Amino acid sequence: MTRPQRPGPGVSPLPPYRSMLVVDMKDYSGAPGRHHAHLNAVIPEILQSAFARCALATLWTEISFSDSTGDGYAIGLPAERLPFLLNPFLGSLQDELTDRSRTLADAGLSPIRMRVSVSVGPVTDSGANAVSDGAGAARVELHRLLDSDPVRDLLARSAEVTRVAAIVSARAFEDAVLTGYTEESPDLYVAAPVQVKRYQGEAYLRVPAPSGDLLTSGFRTDPDAPGADRKAPGDSSPTADPAAGRSVDRSRNRRGGIGAISGTVHSIITDPTGPINTGSGQIYNNGPQDFRENR
Template structure:
């Protein structure tokens, strides 16, 4: 059989967001909350001086409790800095002065890869393995735990793919310290990899114990690949382990899925405070753009 090669679709910076506990929103308000997602995102981009990035998005796909977006690959660093802080600030503002049906908190995943982008607004826009991976990252337990273990003032928790982290952060394009991103093992369905956690405003147990599960007494690492039922459940049993997992990261530098690789994280007690570089946009006023 003759196999014919085909061209890759364009590389796009990918951003997927969803609302924490959307299922808990009364049905009466779910449509309103869904409609708020693009309003909030547009305001967050403008708040941190990136309205041109918002306007230049290649596709926007609603997922009901969130959305998936594609952007030109060149803006990938901006989706980390200053956008994540801008989104945190926008959600802070809305909680203080707006009358939303509920205080909103969001998980965010950031990735880069080849996805379809015809420019014709087809239903299939954004299709590809990288898009699937971005959604899988958003469902990973480490990023879900960040919002569960923090207080309500922590409104944004992000997870960043290895490829995006190395291109944007290690490459120096965000000008962020790499220590603001905590490596974590993820396993969701067929995806087994390492990704990076980022929280612009950590609170609660994230400050007390860190972002990641610590080792069990006796020095054995907790298996992050075990089911929730099989994991030891300890109050306050988390700590960052960014110093000791760097040996693991060499396995993912080329973004290769190692399949059966097992990661053991040994905690050091370091806490990522998230108090890194912040971007102050030229105009931080809020405008209600409902219907714009």
């Protein structure tokens, strides 16, 4: 009889998978110190009310671990609850913060705006909300995403009417959005590279109520954003222009304000950095002793 093999030394089972959410209040440190205790207490109250207003009050009772970060709050829920943290919760949180802005104004406080991070993965969970609960690489990712520039930029470039800017881990996006469990279009999310300290990965941006520069310039302003010209800086390789029947330079770093020229070309005087592709005629490149002829 073959004796059963024992697991190798050091092998251990994965901790349970949990869906996680953490929020952070924008400009918390800018509020007078005497209001901080009130804000610390009101943040989880806002989250609970946001769950209730979208008919998810029972999810608050399912929280397996929670943690105040002072200017924010983190919670862990069963993994199968992940879709609800994206839809309808993010929209409900936007509405909750909009309604509460009036009360805060009466108390002399600025409207609360929040960054939100959502992730899923294996983390420790004793079921007793112990100090060590919620530990693991997925929890580190949750907080790194919250601190990343792409989601911070969303609130910086939007008006006060945008109360919520969210960033979602790639795993959470794939598991809950791409599979259709959130019942929303993946096109509502914008991919963004994230690098914070030693963490590096891709995440997805979501803004329930965009405003300001987000409406005119989009969620991302970097040149590598989806849909942008992906040529490397200085890449002047020609691309075919079907209208002109010849190759033209479409480099984004071109100077001189000339995009494409079709038809018979006689003389062009331009910047010394060039380059220019033309059908016939002469080209004067405005550098010392620099004359080029292309026929």
